[in-house]
Amino acid sequence: MAHTAYPQSYYAASANQAAQRPALQGEVETDVCIIGAGYTGLSTALFLLENGFKVSILEAAKVGFGASGRNGGQIVNSYSRDIDVIERTVGPKQAQLLGQMAFEGGRIIRERIAKYDIQCDLKDGGVFAALTSKQMGHLEAQKKLWERYGHTQLELMDAARIREVVATDNYIGGMLDMSGGHIHPLNLALGEAAAVESLGGVIYEQSPAIRIERGANPLVHTPEGRIKAKFVVVAGNAYLGNLVPELAAKSMPCGTQVITTEPLSDELAASLLPQDYCVEDCNYLLDYYRLSGDKRLIYGGGVVYGARDPANIEAIIRPKMLKTFPQLKDVKIDYAWTGNFLLTLSRLPQVGRIGDNIYYSQGCSGHGVTYTHLAGKVLAEALRGQAERFDAFADLPHYPFPGGRLFQVPFSAIGAWYYTLRDKLGV
Numbered sequence: 001m002a003h004t005a006y007p008q009s010y011y012a013a014s015a016n017q018a019a020q021r022p023a024l025q026g027e028v029e030t031d032v033c034i035i036g037a038g039y040t041g042l043s044t045a046l047f048l049l050e051n052g053f054k055v056s057i058l059e060a061a062k063v064g065f066g067a068s069g070r071n072g073g074q075i076v077n078s079y080s081r082d083i084d085v086i087e088r089t090v091g092p093k094q095a096q097l098l099g100q101m102a103f104e105g106g107r108i109i110r111e112r113i114a115k116y117d118i119q120c121d122l123k124d125g126g127v128f129a130a131l132t133s134k135q136m137g138h139l140e141a142q143k144k145l146w147e148r149y150g151h152t153q154l155e156l157m158d159a160a161r162i163r164e165v166v167a168t169d170n171y172i173g174g175m176l177d178m179s180g181g182h183i184h185p186l187n188l189a190l191g192e193a194a195a196v197e198s199l200g201g202v203i204y205e206q207s208p209a210i211r212i213e214r215g216a217n218p219l220v221h222t223p224e225g226r227i228k229a230k231f232v233v234v235a236g237n238a239y240l241g242n243l244v245p246e247l248a249a250k251s252m253p254c255g256t257q258v259i260t261t262e263p264l265s266d267e268l269a270a271s272l273l274p275q276d277y278c279v280e281d282c283n284y285l286l287d288y289y290r291l292s293g294d295k296r297l298i299y300g301g302g303v304v305y306g307a308r309d310p311a312n313i314e315a316i317i318r319p320k321m322l323k324t325f326p327q328l329k330d331v332k333i334d335y336a337w338t339g340n341f342l343l344t345l346s347r348l349p350q351v352g353r354i355g356d357n358i359y360y361s362q363g364c365s366g367h368g369v370t371y372t373h374l375a376g377k378v379l380a381e382a383l384r385g386q387a388e389r390f391d392a393f394a395d396l397p398h399y400p401f402p403g404g405r406l407f408q409v410p411f412s413a414i415g416a417w418y419y420t421l422r423d424k425l426g427v
Helices: 038-049 083-089 092-101 104-115 133-148 159-165 185-198 267-270 313-324 368-383 388-393 405-426
Strands: 025-034 053-059 125-132 153-158 174-182 203-204 211-213 219-222 224-234 252-260 278-281 288-291 297-305 335-345 350-354 358-362
Touching: 025 038, 025 335, 038 053, 038 104, 038 185, 038 368, 053 224, 083 092, 083 133, 092 388, 104 174, 104 185, 104 368, 125 133, 125 159, 133 153, 133 174, 153 159, 159 174, 174 278, 185 203, 224 368, 252 313, 297 313, 350 368, 350 388, 358 368, 368 388
Parallel strands: 025 053, 025 224, 053 203, 125 278, 224 358
Antiparallel strands: 125 174, 153 174, 211 219, 219 224, 252 297, 252 335, 278 288, 288 297, 350 358
């Protein structure tokens, strides 16, 4: 079997030391078999292990290989579609539950970092940056909406105030969320994996799930072994392939691109982002950036529908970075990579159960760092028989992409083109 290594990225190059984990050989029995050692799988495993379950995780490559180890590293609250959209889509009780959960993921991340002493460069503070007066109006409404659900660590910023936080003339204002923040995402995943193992959980790397034999005690097959379990949790997201056909038609893998500069001088780094907050703009296809622990600028943006790897990532992202920070024109780019996330038509996560014992969560739609940590708690609650919060997600309506897999990519790309045009025109 071919060994799957981390793609070349700044995160892989600066990852903490991690244990070598063997591939699954032969048959193993467990209470819960989790497919995928990204944030969803790791978070689920930790909550289950803390409640006395026996847990085994199958990972096709390495811990955090997918979006969990390649993302922008930003702790952003709520969902890819905000609570007001949910309120219009579902009834008040369901909306209330989902609204209360919208800020829980970030708290779970901080609790995990503190409890298990995870070294992942945690910094507090996230900025939503407005390029137009329409976007600023949206942030004003968002602040009121979030405060209605008890989220109060928010500050609206005018043009002068945001200039103190981000050294660019691009923005007319913004909103600062002090419960937001940023982390080294791969080191967070590796720390959570070590925590799983400290509680007796077992992680098998280089062990892709190739078939699930459904039944009263499902069997999950890998190339060289199988796991017999009482429950299966499917947490493969954009890297699941066609393992569970019911899930494939309602989601589409998409790629996002990230570049990382060489280390900047302390003076230059401090001049760009004086408070070391992370930033994302309010465009539909947004740019996001932050400083790493060793003072590099990590800058991401763009979406490739269908998750093809573009030929020259730097050529796509560097011009965006220089539009924000022209003062970096002579700075070298040390790393450029792409990672896939899973998009749903509604932009809301898909959570549910197949039969009596196969649970899943997928489709964070680019908002996964916080949501996946919440999902782990919600899935673990459901396996323990407390399904109210699980049902609030499971009852969200979901739709297949028009025309099935064949038309997913052109359909979504046209939609993205339309919204990008709207961003540019400020309408």
